[in-house]
Amino acid sequence: xxxxRCAGGTGLCGCPRDGRRIRSPARPxxxxxxxxxxxxxxxxxxxxxxxLDPQGPIxxxxxxxxxxxxxxxxVIVVPTIVAILLFGWWFRASNTRxxxxxxxxxxxxxxxxxxxxxxxxxxxxxxxxxxxxxxLDPFKPISSPDKPAEVQVVSxxxxxxxxxxxxxxxxINELVVPAGVPVHFSLTSxxxxxxxxxxxxxxxxxxxxxxxxxxxxxxxxxxEFYGQxxxxxxxxxxxxxxxxxxxxxxxxxxxxxxxxxxxxxxxRTSYLALCQQxxxxxxxxxxxxxxxxFDAIVSQQLPPCPGPNVEGAGAGVRSRTER
Amino acid sequence: xxxxxxxDAIPWSQPIPLVAGSVVVxxxxxxxxxxxxxxxxxxxxxxxxTSVDHKRIGVMxxxxxxxxxxxxxIDAIMxxxxxxxxxxxxxxLPPEHYDQIFSAHGTIMIFFAAMPIVIGLMNFAVPLQxxxxxxxxxxxxxxxxxxxxxxxxxxxxxxxxxxxxxxGWLVYPPLSELPYSPGVGVDYYLWALxxxxxxxxxxxxxxVTTILKIxxxxxxxLRMTIFCWTALAxxxxxxxAFPILTAxxxxxxxxxxxGFHFFTNDAGGNMMMFINLIWTWGHPxxxxxxxxxFGIFSEVISTFSGKPLFNYRSMVAATMFICIVxxxxxxxxxxxxxxxPSVNAFFGISTSxxxxxxxxxxxxxxxxxxxxxxxFTTPMLxxxxxxxxxxxxxxxxxxxxxxxxxxxxHNSLFxxxxxxxxxxxxxxxxxxxxxxxxxxxxxxxxxDEGWGKGAFWLSLTGFYVVFMPLYVAGLLGMxxxxxxxxxxxxxxxxxxxxxxxxxxxxxxxxxxxxxxVSIRRRDELRDETGDPWDGRSLEWATASPPPxFNFAVLPNVEGAEPYWGIKRxxxxxxxxxxxxxxxxxxMPRNSPTGFxxxxxxxxxxxxxxxxxxxxxxxxxxxxxxVFVWFAWHDAVEYSIPAEEVARYDRERRRAxxxxxxxxxxxxx
Numbered sequence: 009x010x011x012x013r014c015a016g017g018t019g020l021c022g023c024p025r026d027g028r029r030i031r032s033p034a035r036p037x038x039x040x041x042x043x044x045x046x047x048x049x050x051x052x053x054x055x056x057x058x059x060l061d062p063q064g065p066i067x068x069x070x071x072x073x074x075x076x077x078x079x080x081x082x083v084i085v086v087p088t089i090v091a092i093l094l095f096g097w098w099f100r101a102s103n104t105r106x107x108x109x110x111x112x113x114x115x116x117x118x119x120x121x122x123x124x125x126x127x128x129x130x131x132x133x134x135x136x137x138x139x140x141x142x143x144l145d146p147f148k149p150i151s152s153p154d155k156p157a158e159v160q161v162v163s164x165x166x167x168x169x170x171x172x173x174x175x176x177x178x179x180i181n182e183l184v185v186p187a188g189v190p191v192h193f194s195l196t197s198x199x200x201x202x203x204x205x206x207x208x209x210x211x212x213x214x215x216x217x218x219x220x221x222x223x224x225x226x227x228x229x230x231x232e233f234y235g236q237x238x239x240x241x242x243x244x245x246x247x248x249x250x251x252x253x254x255x256x257x258x259x260x261x262x263x264x265x266x267x268x269x270x271x272x273x274x275x276r277t278s279y280l281a282l283c284q285q286x287x288x289x290x291x292x293x294x295x296x297x298x299x300x301x302f303d304a305i306v307s308q309q310l311p312p313c314p315g316p317n318v319e320g321a322g323a324g325v326r327s328r329t330e331r
Numbered sequence: 332x333x334x335x336x337x338x339d340a341i342p343w344s345q346p347i348p349l350v351a352g353s354v355v356v357x358x359x360x361x362x363x364x365x366x367x368x369x370x371x372x373x374x375x376x377x378x379x380x381t382s383v384d385h386k387r388i389g390v391m392x393x394x395x396x397x398x399x400x401x402x403x404x405i406d407a408i409m410x411x412x413x414x415x416x417x418x419x420x421x422x423x424l425p426p427e428h429y430d431q432i433f434s435a436h437g438t439i440m441i442f443f444a445a446m447p448i449v450i451g452l453m454n455f456a457v458p459l460q461x462x463x464x465x466x467x468x469x470x471x472x473x474x475x476x477x478x479x480x481x482x483x484x485x486x487x488x489x490x491x492x493x494x495x496x497x498x499g500w501l502v503y504p505p506l507s508e509l510p511y512s513p514g515v516g517v518d519y520y521l522w523a524l525x526x527x528x529x530x531x532x533x534x535x536x537x538x539v540t541t542i543l544k545i546x547x548x549x550x551x552x553l554r555m556t557i558f559c560w561t562a563l564a565x566x567x568x569x570x571x572a573f574p575i576l577t578a579x580x581x582x583x584x585x586x587x588x589x590g591f592h593f594f595t596n597d598a599g600g601n602m603m604m605f606i607n608l609i610w611t612w613g614h615p616x617x618x619x620x621x622x623x624x625f626g627i628f629s630e631v632i633s634t635f636s637g638k639p640l641f642n643y644r645s646m647v648a649a650t651m652f653i654c655i656v657x658x659x660x661x662x663x664x665x666x667x668x669x670x671x672p673s674v675n676a677f678f679g680i681s682t683s684x685x686x687x688x689x690x691x692x693x694x695x696x697x698x699x700x701x702x703x704x705x706x707f708t709t710p711m712l713x714x715x716x717x718x719x720x721x722x723x724x725x726x727x728x729x730x731x732x733x734x735x736x737x738x739x740x741h742n743s744l745f746x747x748x749x750x751x752x753x754x755x756x757x758x759x760x761x762x763x764x765x766x767x768x769x770x771x772x773x774x775x776x777x778x779d780e781g782w783g784k785g786a787f788w789l790s791l792t793g794f795y796v797v798f799m800p801l802y803v804a805g806l807l808g809m810x811x812x813x814x815x816x817x818x819x820x821x822x823x824x825x826x827x828x829x830x831x832x833x834x835x836x837x838x839x840x841x842x843x844x845x846x847x848v849s850i851r852r853r854d855e856l857r858d859e860t861g862d863p864w865d866g867r868s869l870e871w872a873t874a875s876p877p878p879x880f881n882f883a884v885l886p887n888v889e890g891a892e893p894y895w896g897i898k899r900x901x902x903x904x905x906x907x908x909x910x911x912x913x914x915x916x917x918m919p920r921n922s923p924t925g926f927x928x929x930x931x932x933x934x935x936x937x938x939x940x941x942x943x944x945x946x947x948x949x950x951x952x953x954x955x956x957v958f959v960w961f962a963w964h965d966a967v968e969y970s971i972p973a974e975e976v977a978r979y980d981r982e983r984r985r986a987x988x989x990x991x992x993x994x995x996x997x998x999x
Contacts, residue, residue, distance in 0.1 A: 057807060057808065057818070057820050058806045058807030058808040058820070059739040059740065059806055059807075059808055060806050067739070069735065070735045070736065070738055070739050071739075073733060073735040073736055074730065074733070074735070074736040074739070074740075077729070077730055077733045077736060078726075078730060081726045081729060081730070082726070084690075085722055085723070085726045088693060088694075088697070088722055089719050089722055089723075091697055092693075092697055092700075092715070092718045092719055092722070093719065095697055095700045095701050096700055096705060096715050099636070099700055099701065099702065099703045099704065099705050100705050100707065101637075101704045101705055101706050101707075106704075107702065108637070108702065108703070108704045109638075109701075109702030109703075110637060110638050110639075110702070110703075110704075112638070112641075112698075112701065112702040113638065113639045113640070113641055113642075113643070114641070114642055114643075115642075115698075118641075118642070118694075118698060119642050119645050121694075122642075122645070122690070122691050122694035122695065122698075123645070123687070123691055125690065125694075126686060126687040126690030126691060127687055129690075130680075130683045130684055130686060130687055133683050133729065133733070134680040134683065134684075136733065137676055137679040137680050137683065137732070137733050137734065138676045138680065140676075140733060140734060140735040141672040141673070141675045141676035141679060141734040141735065142672040142673075142676065143735075144734070144735040144738065145671070145672040145675075146667075146669070146738065147669070147671075148672075165511075199505065199511065199596070200505050200506040200511055201503060201505070201506065201602060203667060203741075203742065205808075205810070207739065207807075207808030208808070210738065210739065211667075211735070211738035211739065212667050212738055212739070212741060212742075213667055213669060213738075214665070214667055214668045214669060216602065216603070216668075217505065217596040218596060219603075219669075221668075221669040222669075234808065234818060236808075236810060237810070238667075238741065238742045238743065238810045239742060240430075240498075240499050240506075240742075240811070240812040241506060242430075242497070242506055242511060243426045243427060243430065243497070244426070245426075245812065245813075245814075246426065246813045246814040246815050246816065247815075249817070308596075308597065311597065312505070312510075312596040312597060314510060315510040315511040315512075315513065316511070316513065
């Protein structure tokens with residue numbers, strides 16, 4: 009079952025908390041049930057499973073920049089909003105105590121201030137942007153003593169194909185990666201544009217036919233994370249999601265071993281069947297993969313997958329709802 | 332004979348579009364029948380459909396925008412209700428239908444609701460504020476309007492005949508290319524926008540010419556209202572940006588119709604080029620909408636604070652600054668497409684730099700209120716709602732401009748919440764403020780304040796209840812355009828947003844009731860003076876509604892806020908200025924050119940969508956022929972005799988005499 013982690017919960021705060029890192033132990037549970045929790049939630053994340061609850065270094069660094077930028081701007085946004093409401097209220101026509109100053113239409117001092125404040129903030133923020141963009145470029149490898157695990161990602165209509173070139177296996181709609189080790193993704197699309205996105209691991213990146221994009225992510229510890237396409241890609245888009253299972257090294261080796269012994273082989277013929285449009289595909293694995301398959305897709309030796317209204321659409325895969 | 336068009340194009344088996352379509356068709360037929368039976372048709376034809384009067388065209392633009400706003404809002408209701416029920420369930424809208432709805436929602440709201448409302452208000456107010464009789468090219472203006480109406484009509488025809496695009500509102504290839512979208516949906520989109528885009532471009536040319544070349548004597552650039560400045564900036568953007576849209580969509584049309592390979596997967600096409608091009612139009616488009624909105628808020632805040640706009644020159648500078656920088660930011664719409672870090676950083680920084688201009692404006696509005704005597708009428712409430720809400724939206728916008736943050740929020744509901752935050756609070760609130768503000772000028776009576784305030788408070792509340800939860804859902808990783816979803820953590824937020832849309836529905840009902848009630852109570856709400864709000868710029872210096880020629884004698888502008896100066900002088904001296912010598916006025920004749928051209932353009936567009944080639948030829952030849960016929964026309968003007976001009980103006984002066992008598996005791 010493709011249930012996300014909090015699936016059994018009754019709502020935002022009903023998620024099971026066992027085995028999870030608790031960020032702020034003293035956080036009052038009561039707040040979580042009140043509408044006021046919105047602010048708390050925005051600032052500390054929590055039992056959310058979203059981008060404010062990162063489970064890897066990239067996600068954590070992205071979140072830090074997000075919150076830094078938010079903090080920088082709140083410093084001027086909050087006083088501005090307060091001033092708007094205050095001025096509006098105080099200078100209402102019925103307030104006889106407010107002084108009417110119809111000639112107060114220019115002030116050089118104020119002009120300097122109103123240009124300077126935004127400029128200074130943007131100078132500061134510009135630095136954050138410049139440094140952040142370089143430090144967190146999706147193409148940039150994560151520095152780590154461990155050799156990154158290689159995964160080739162192909163977005164198809166409408167499912168995800170994950171090829172493990174070093175292990176020679178592949179999976180559909182389920183991504184299994186070793187925890188604590190950087191993962192290097194090379195991504196392309198078999199047909200239309202999609203976007204590979206695992207919110208809790210961090211950055212997303214586009215997949216496009218005839219092109220390869222790169223992405224480096226890592227999961228701190230074992231866990232299951234929800235992944236999806238973040239770029240609308242047609243009728244089956246809503247079901248184009250997958251679970252990421254980050255597992256210990258030995259469990260990963262075991263998963264590979266199991267995969268090698270079951271399922272069919274992914275060669276060019278079976279790829280053409282997989283290429284057909286199909287929706288809500290149940291996860292499965294391939295015991296072996298044509299070593300050049302990814303390159304053949306990128307170089308378009310294997311032509312872009314066909315669209316709708318083609319004979320045999322959906323062949324070779326089972327729908328999640330059929331089980 | 333009829334190309335791809337067969338009876339199967341009508342969705343017989345899908346009850347929702349069929350019923351919705353039939354209801355719309357019946358309503359349109361009923362209105363038409365009512366118009367014909369009541370004998371209003373000649374009046375409509377002579378006074379409105381063929382009118383080249385900028386005020387009439389402005390009203391028609393705004394009406395078109397309001398109707399399409401309702402249409403787009405119905406799409407929004409369907410999307411919110413589908414997501415409310417589609418948690419681990421199919422909901423009531425299958426993907427084929429849901430995908431059309433969100434594509435149509437975006438297309439209609441931007442091109443056929445927001446744009447017509449903004450252009451309508453510019454049409455109505457800019458020539459009046461400049462103190463002139465009409466725009467530079469009145470017949471072209473009418474043609475622009477009718478071509479926009481053509482686009483709106485084509486999009487709505489797709490509801491009943493065929494389908495609309497299922498690609499999102501910007502039809503990204505390769506999804507929008509023939510292999511992946513073989514239906515007529517994308518073609519409806521392309522021809523609707525290509526045709527209405529021509530109209531918008533002509534509007535841009537028309538207004539740039541008008542503002543640069545046609546102003547009342549003494550109306551130097553730095554005496555123009557900020558609304559005129561923002562209109563100038565927006566129309567400069569239109570002139571520069573809309574050709575890009577037309578060329579981009581034209582290339583996509585070549586791909587789809589003639590087998591070209593601009594953006595296809597194969598044969599060397601590159602979809603990234605489309606995405607770059609569409610956003611080089613798309614980001615300036617945001618400012619085409621929001622700059623005039625800023626102008627409206629400037630007028631409203633200044634008028635109801637009883638003060639001139641604070642730091643006027645600074646406002647002009649900020650406007651032109653935004654106008655230029657808005658061309659340097661387009662890449663922030665696709666940071667996640669894999670550009671290098673320096674490219675992303677450049678566009679991230681340039682995007683946040685735009686916030687400088689906007690920030691300056693916010694502070695200037697703030698200090699306009701400081702020391703003012705603020706009257707909280709409906710337009711002022713919309714402006715206050717804008718100031719607070721837009722500040723939040725601007726902040727989330729700058730957050731999205733930070734590439735590492737965007738890597739996690741791109742295409743999420745956070746993004747959706749952000750741009751609704753700026754477009755609803757910026758453009759839509761400005762539209763409502765502007766309509767309420769200028770309505771008495773256009774029709775001679777005010778809109779009912781009670782229902783207007785009700786609409787404001789419900790809209791504001793509804794906005795926050797819909798979109799604040801969507802911000803949270805986006806932070807929880809929820810992407811946009813999901814027909815169904817399986818993540819339990821998203822559900823409460825989606826449900827709250829569903830409640831919010833009900834509040835928005837109540838707000839929309841208030842708006843409709845407001846108009847109906849105001850029309851019924853028009854005698855109580857009547858404004859005789861032409862200056863119901865104690866205004867400051869020239870549009871208030873003439874009668875409400877203004878005569879066809881706007882001003883009996885073109886005003887001689889002697890400073891900024893000319894009408895305020897005239898009023899002060901009148902109060903100080905306790906008399907109106909001496910009666911001028913009236914002269915006959917030459918005005919452009921009404922012309923059916925625009926309507927007929929648009930009629931044949933509609934036929935051309937429809938025929939292109941369905942590959943009915945003989946009809947395409949017929950439509951193009953006829954549409955072009957009408958223009959040639961118009962070009963050979965000699966008698967394009969008529970003269971209004973001096974006596975009639977005098978009659979109009981003396982009536983207004985009588986009302987002003989009464990006003991002066993009432994203000995005798997309180998000199999400035």
